[in-house]
Amino acid sequence: MSELKQTLNLKILFIAFLLPIFVIWIVESSLKGDFSSFDSSDSFTRFANAILTSYTLGSVILLGNLFFYADSRKRPLAPLIGMLLAVFIGIAATLLLIGMGPMLLEANGSVRAQAVYNIGHTIVSFLAISLAIAVCVGSMFATLTNGKKRQIFYEEE
C-alpha cells in the first residue's frame, strides 16, 4: 500500500513538472492560432546534443567523485577504469554522431565547433538550472521559516 502510494506520488510530481509546459503550449497555440514556433527537427537536434553533452560532462564530474569513493576502499582501479570507459564512450559517441552529417550540426561548420558549442551551451543551461533550483528551493524555505512558529512536540502534562 505504501509503495503504491509512493509510486502514485511520484507520478503526480512528474505530471506537476510537465503541466506548466502543456499549459504554455495551449496558451501559445490559442493566442497565435498555430504552433509555428516549434520546429521538431531543430528540437530533436538540440535534445540529442543535450543528452550527449550532459552525459559526457556528468560522467567526467562523477569520475572526479570516484576519488572520494576510492578513499574509503583502498583506491581500487576497477571502478576508475569503468568510469573512464563510460567517459570515452560519451566522447566517441558525440564525435561520431556529430561527424555523421548535418543531423546534429546546429549552424556550426565543423565537428569541433559543434562540440565546443555544445559544451558552452550545456554550461549555460546548467547555470540557469542551478540558479532556478536555488531560487525555488530558497523561496520554499523562506515561506516555511516565515510562517507561524509551530509547536512540534506537546509537553507532557
Place this chain on the structure above:
Amino acid sequence: MDDTMNAVAFFWFPLSMMALGAWVSLSSKNNLRTNFGRFISVLGFVLVCVSPWTVPTSPSSSIGHLIGFIVGPSSLLLIGIYLLTFSGNVPVGKLPSSDRKLGAFCLILGSLWFSLMQWGEFTPIYEGSEVNRFWLIFFPTFILMICCLSSVLSISMLIIGEERQKESKVMTSISLISMVLIVCGLTIDGENISSETFANYFWLSVSDLFGILVGTSLSIFIFGFVIYVYERSIGEPDSVPPPTSEELSQASEKIALNIGGFESE
C-alpha cells in the same frame, strides 16, 4: 598565438580553474588548501568575466560576457532569499526581522533587473550589435525551470507536508508568475528581442531541459552500475576471530571507566 590557443588560454583554462578550485576547496580538510581552492576559483571567475576583452575573437567568450551581465541580478536574488529565509523562525543564525523587508526588496529588484534584460534596454548586446546568443539560451531555461520546479514543490508541500496549504499557495503563485512572464515573452516584443525569437529559443530550451535530464540521469545510472559491479566482485570481507578473554576483560575495564558518574544536585 592563434585564435584557438588564445581561447584555450584565456577562456577554457580559467573556466576549468573555477571547477578545479571548487573541487579542491570542497574536498580538502585543512584551511590552507580550502583557501587556495577558493582563490583559484575566484581568479578563474574573474578571468572568465574579462574574456570578452582578452579573447574578443572567440565565440566562447560570449559566455564570459553573459556571466558578467547576470552576476548582478543573480546575486540580488540569492541575497534576497538568504535574508528572507534567515529573518524568519530559524533556530540558529537568525537575522533581525527588519531584514525581511530588505530581502523582499532585493528579490523584487533582481527579478525586475532580469525582466529589463529581456524586454528593456539592459539586454546583453555582444560586439555592439547582436544580442548575446547565450542570453537567449539562459533566460528561457531559467524561467522555464522556475515555473516547472515551483509547480513540483507546490504539489510536494501538499503531499509530504502537513497543513502546508499556505506555503503551497506561495509556490503556486511563483509558478503562475513565471508562466505569465513566459507567455509575455512569447507574445510581447522587447527592445532587442522579438517574441518570435523568444518563442524559438523557448521551445529549444524545453528540448534542452529534457535532454539534460535524460543525459544526467544516464551518467548517474552508469556511475551506480560501475560501483555495483565492483562491490559485487570483491566478495564477502574476511571475518575477524572472536575476542580473547584478555581482550574482553580490557574492554570491560574501559566500559566500567566510562559509565556511571555522579547525580546532579
